[in-house]
Amino acid sequence: MRGARLALWGGFALVLALLPLGWRNDYYLSLLNFIGIHTILVVGLNLLMGYAGQISLGHAAFFGVGAYTSGILTATYGVNPWLALVAGLALAAGLAFLIGVPALKLRGYYLAMATLGFGVIVYIFFVQAQRFTGGPSGLSGIPALSLPGFTFHTPLRLYGLIWTATLGILALSAGLVDSRLGRALRALHDSEVAAESLGIHTQRLKLLIFVWSALYASLAGSLYAHTLNFVAPSSFDIMFSIKLVTMVVVGGMASIWGSLLGAGVLTVLPELLVVFHDFEVVLFGAILMVVMIFLPRGLVRGLLDLWEYRHFRRESGGVSG
Template sequence: MNREVYKFLVLVAIVLLCPLAVHEGYILNVLVFVGIHTMLALALNLLLGYAGQISLGQAGFFGLGAYISGILTATHGVNPWLAMGEGAVVVTLLAFLIGFPILKLKGHYLAMATLGLGIIIYIVFNEAVDQTGGPSGLSGIPNLSLGGIIFDNDLKNYYLIWTFVLLSMGLALNLVHSRIGRALRAIHDSEVAARVMGVNARLLKVQIFALSAGLSAVAGSLYAHTMTFVAPASFGFNFSVELVTMVIIGGLASIYGSLLGAALLTLLPELLRAFQDYDIIVYGLLLIIMTMYMPGGLVKGVPALFSAIRSRLKRKPSAHA
């Protein structure tokens, strides 16, 4: 348990000190995106990695959070924090209600149903022009502010977003090491046995689905208030797939893996500007290769790879002897 605390404190220190090393607004801005993506990957990982239930509609919940925040503040002048809270509550409740029928489905059916849900939400963003501004988007969303500090530049946004990231990672770490986390992993391993032990698998899956949606909505609100502009294109099916890719690459059922996956998939396109839109080829290849050769993601796969290489190196001389 203590090791967990140390690991987390090291992360906190890195996050705090990072801006000392990088000052350029551009990089800080990328790091803001890493943060938002980490929250989203984390939310999905609770569902996909721990409970073993896929969702291909996460971008929809992310978008709902962003649009609820955006519409309430830009159109109706609500306080941004209040709008964020409302978005989180509304999306959590919505996911809770729809979770009951949707999580009855398993495997491929669940994937298709969540995908359908995500696309319906996306179509609404495009078509409810009066509220959302349609395909051209919604602008004029105010920044968040706290006691006179307005979060309007890259550095401030960096600290704002990463406070939320660390908070949600901390909460998630606690959750997965608790009775709830145990029950989730148990459902993943054997749902029948978990039920026989008295775990209400269905309710728990719905709860975690709702939590995951709510956390995505908070990330959406943060996105809206830092960008001050939202458009449907950010919340389509492709982004849902990108989130799944982050989780798979980082590592299923690993909180730190979510951070790793989000960071890699956010930084990679920035580093490889030449890819432009062809990054989907890279995503596709990554998904296939990781599923085939490293189903535990980088967090588990890389140490396993190292120990495999090491044991092979050790064995070779003895085989000759």
């Protein structure tokens, strides 16, 4: 079991390392980079939705907080990009804490409401605070991230950076889920009363995981800002928050690998559907509906179930037909 899991992670890292060798097309690499950034966002949201049983409808805002903090501090004030990244993390965590304390005191989906409002406010701030954010036309001139003697300014170099971060975040999240804390999270998702009767501080734990997922979003935002070298409010609107929730559900709730798949599919799909021009949105919606009807537990779990079912049929000689 442990060996199989290590092999899975090793294989995944190997594929990531080899992918750009055969595929040195800047468009494809950029697409992979966006999948990586989205994966970081979706894993964080999945920890919150799939494990803590809470929904955030404002994750695009935390993403934006990271992106704009990095952008403004580096482009306008010339702060070191790594320092700016840390500042973004601190700001996102602080904001998540402020929203989470009152919203998570109550049982139920109050966090969804609170984050929905937060998302709208942050979006309006990005548009209106022109002096800092550049307003609707955005903020440009964000420098690339760099290490001494090495700048991450080409898609290939960014690929290395982003996917190292993504792999690290995936591993960290898988470790968290397997830990004592992860067990407590799954318990409180199932029954808060029973979890409390075991001495689990459900409120504190939900707050912790909410702040945790905001940190992921902010990290993704900083990476995004330094990848595009440009940020505009439209990338952080409420629709993007909803798209993130969709990625979690399509990939599979409470599944680390599902987050990767959900982010991958929903990032690539619109690109593939571009050829259908005006029907793009319609097809996008239709595909989502089909996935949810036939694979309600998400792609990863659904495909595994299908495989097990066929496997079982073959072994029993198809008698059950």
